[in-house]
Amino acid sequence: MTGARRLKLQVFRVVVLLLAGAFFLVPIGAMFEFSTRGVGDNAARTLSSWKQIFDYPDLIAGIVASLQLAAITSLVMLALLVPTMVWVRLKLPKLSRVIELICLLPLTIPAIVLVVGLWPIYQWMGNNFSDSILTLSFAYIILVLPYAYRALDAGLSAIDVKTLSEASRSLGAGWFTVMWRIIVPNIRSAILNASFLSVALVLGEYTIAQNLLYPNLQVEIVSLGRTNAGVSIAVAVASLLFAFLLLVLLSFFNRGPGRLRLKDLQQVMRSVKA
Amino acid sequence: MGGRRLSLDWIGAVPFLAYVTVFLGLPTIIITVGSLAGEGGPTLSNFANLSRPYIVSATINSITLSAVTAVAGAILGALVAYAIATGNPQGLLRRIATSACGVLAQFGGVTLAFAFIATIGPAGFVYLWMSQHHFDIYANGIWLYELRGLELVYLYFQIPLMVLVFLPAVDGIKPQWREATESLGGGTWHYWRYIAGPLLAPAFLGATLLLFANAFSAYATAAALVNQGGPVLPLQISNAITSEVGLHEPGFAKAQAVTMIVIVALVTVLYSLLQRRTARWLR
Numbered sequence: 001m002t003g004a005r006r007l008k009l010q011v012f013r014v015v016v017l018l019l020a021g022a023f024f025l026v027p028i029g030a031m032f033e034f035s036t037r038g039v040g041d042n043a044a045r046t047l048s049s050w051k052q053i054f055d056y057p058d059l060i061a062g063i064v065a066s067l068q069l070a071a072i073t074s075l076v077m078l079a080l081l082v083p084t085m086v087w088v089r090l091k092l093p094k095l096s097r098v099i100e101l102i103c104l105l106p107l108t109i110p111a112i113v114l115v116v117g118l119w120p121i122y123q124w125m126g127n128n129f130s131d132s133i134l135t136l137s138f139a140y141i142i143l144v145l146p147y148a149y150r151a152l153d154a155g156l157s158a159i160d161v162k163t164l165s166e167a168s169r170s171l172g173a174g175w176f177t178v179m180w181r182i183i184v185p186n187i188r189s190a191i192l193n194a195s196f197l198s199v200a201l202v203l204g205e206y207t208i209a210q211n212l213l214y215p216n217l218q219v220e221i222v223s224l225g226r227t228n229a230g231v232s233i234a235v236a237v238a239s240l241l242f243a244f245l246l247l248v249l250l251s252f253f254n255r256g257p258g259r260l261r262l263k264d265l266q267q268v269m270r271s272v273k274a
Numbered sequence: 275m276g277g278r279r280l281s282l283d284w285i286g287a288v289p290f291l292a293y294v295t296v297f298l299g300l301p302t303i304i305i306t307v308g309s310l311a312g313e314g315g316p317t318l319s320n321f322a323n324l325s326r327p328y329i330v331s332a333t334i335n336s337i338t339l340s341a342v343t344a345v346a347g348a349i350l351g352a353l354v355a356y357a358i359a360t361g362n363p364q365g366l367l368r369r370i371a372t373s374a375c376g377v378l379a380q381f382g383g384v385t386l387a388f389a390f391i392a393t394i395g396p397a398g399f400v401y402l403w404m405s406q407h408h409f410d411i412y413a414n415g416i417w418l419y420e421l422r423g424l425e426l427v428y429l430y431f432q433i434p435l436m437v438l439v440f441l442p443a444v445d446g447i448k449p450q451w452r453e454a455t456e457s458l459g460g461g462t463w464h465y466w467r468y469i470a471g472p473l474l475a476p477a478f479l480g481a482t483l484l485l486f487a488n489a490f491s492a493y494a495t496a497a498a499l500v501n502q503g504g505p506v507l508p509l510q511i512s513n514a515i516t517s518e519v520g521l522h523e524p525g526f527a528k529a530q531a532v533t534m535i536v537i538v539a540l541v542t543v544l545y546s547l548l549q550r551r552t553a554r555w556l557r
Contacts, residue, residue, distance in 0.1 A: 031392045232388065244373060
């Protein structure tokens with residue numbers, strides 16, 4: 001690369017990244033600014049909006065509900081998806097395209113559309129089963145399927161599921177041991193990946209909760225925004241930063257594409273014998 | 275003993291399939307069947323109701339909003355993606371930028387609305403600062419809560435999505451191609467016009483379509499920003515589910531939902547066709 005062109009490229013990069021940085025950071029900074037305003041003109045900066053978060057029981061209930069939903073959604077998603085994906089790889093390879101298609105389908109069905117179809121189902125569930133806000137996790141598992149599937153698929157493709165499981169089966173391991181002590185430890189970072197994405201998605205979810213009339217975190221933020229904008233903006237920016245932190249952490253856990261290494265096989269031998 | 279045909283292996287896939295049948299398949303069936311159901315049997319009258327003026331204008335608004343933000347988001351996002359891709363692939367900048375894009379593109383619907391209210395809303399500090407300097411962006415009325423406002427706010431998640439989906443394509447560009455162009459006597463213009471441009475075009479078009487579908491299905495930002503009326507289709511669907519009028523015509527929301535599915539599905543099919551074309555040289 002010639003010197004002049006490198007300079008031009010550097011100038012281009014700096015200009016674009018600075019402009020993009022400003023466009024994306026100013027609104028987030030503005031939320032901090034707004035949430036630390038005092039009352040009246042020229043009032044001193046105050047953290048009272050942040051402290052007041054705890055004075056709104058509905059908001060706290062929304063936060064708690066969203067955290068519970070995030071935990072339930074991640075766990076059930078993993079329990080449903082990991083064994084199925086492993087099993088399909090081992091025994092039903094013909095089904096793998098179908099499973100992939102099903103998992104990616106929610107990307108083409110907007111949440112607002114899904115809600116139209118979920119409405120009668122949730123009415124029925126509310127009358128016959130439970131109308132707890134936690135039932136939202138049934139819908140959220142569908143919402144996170146595409147992201148979770150991609151993360152887990154990347155993890156499972158990086159290891160040789162078939163060889164690993166045949167090796168442990170031939171050493172006398174049952175299916176439970178294969179799953180729990182061979183496969184799961186080997187796709188740990190993919191599992192983490194899938195769970196973090198699910199948590200972030202559930203914490204930010206508004207469409208389904210609002211239309212099914214369940215007050216989760218985001219619904220409470222919007223309704224509080226009409227009376228006390230300072231507090232609701234404080235919570236909104238906090239939840240955004242939390243999701244951002246999760247994803248930055250995630251980027252450090254992600255290793256490059258792996259392959260079956262001697263170490264993995266040795267680990268198989270060890271854990272089966274233990 | 276039983277041979278392959280009697281294998282019971284498929285039982286392992288039953289829990290998953292049962293789950294998606296109930297919570298993904300059933301809703302889809304409810305929508306499709308419901309959109310064709312009337313009081314006296316199958317009917318197309320639910321779809322005829324889509325010609326009501328406010329639905330027509332919401333649909334047109336939705337398509338315009340999605341197209342404008344898709345094209346603008348794609349162009350700006352592509353520039354950002356190129357700026358990121360030409361840096362250190364393992365660097366902190368790229369890590370933070372992609373994580374931030376992930377958050378902004380997918381998880382912030384409501385928050386984005388609030389972010390812009392805090393920035394250029396009537397009490398936002400950028401607006402206050404600008405009006406102190408005799409520059410009133412709301413001289414002709416507050417447009418933040420209208421379609422023009424939605425266009426600006428939607429860019430806030432369209433650009434990051436573009437960066438995420440376009441980055442792999444930009445990463446696929448090899449410096450050797452540039453060198454080959456130069457050794458054949460070509461300059462920067464030739465390189466972009468005849469080499470990189472045509473190679474990136476399918477990925478760019480595909481990503482634009484994805485952005486269109488993304489904006490078209492977005493609900494949370496619009497719902498949090500627009501307080502009354504339903505200028506876009508997702509808001510109309512929400513009205514039709516929850517309002518009194520809507521409850522009298524259960525098929526109406528479903529007909530609108532079918533319209534959305536058809537449009538998004540069309541766009542997605544085009545997208546995956548273009549994606550396949552891109553994948554041919556990316557590997």
